[in-house]
Amino acid sequence: ETGVTQSPTHLIKTRGQQVTLRCSSQSGHNTVSWYQQALGQGPQFIFQYYREEENGRGNFPPRFSGLQFPNYSSELNVNALELDDSALYLCASSSGGGQQETQYFGPGTRLLVL
């Protein structure tokens, strides 16, 4: 086990709704990255938070937003849900933020948009 936890484990929403996913990082890690994994695909980078600031972002629209808290836990918010947002959402924690360090993944939240 990595020590990275995510909640909830599963979620069902309808198109147009908003969702908040949560992640607690591994002890000692100050960086959280979020990924979207569609069925049968590899994870795709959404964004990274380091010391409560967005540190980098992948090719995702602004309706994907996030927060990082002083204890380094993080939230991913998705507004105006679309059917294609159905996926496994993974968070990964790491240390450093300024250099490439090993990212340890949580178990993910499976989101289904109907």
Added chain:
Amino acid sequence: GESVGLHLPTLSVQEGDNSIINCAYSNSASDYFIWYKQESGKGPQFIIDIRSNMDKRQGQRVTVLLNKTVKHLSLQIAATQPGDSAVYFCAEGGTGGGADGLTFGKGTHLIIQP
């Protein structure tokens, strides 16, 4: 980062044999590479990583080889066991110091035959 891909979607090996999973990457400037194992319903699990200043790294029953000339990465698993059945992803860390996230390939499904 640019795309990272795997040569074969499925690899079937006999229990006890050695497994070799291959990966090609296209960004010659990438300096960090990681292998993850993902079992059904779980998040990716870190196996081993390698930086571009090395061409080989060994762990417990696993070896990663990096050939920068042909932009090729491989994961060797010795004495494959039933618990090794999973999808294996190679991932590339870009040159943005970690802030640009990891770029994953589509994955290779390793099947262990008894």
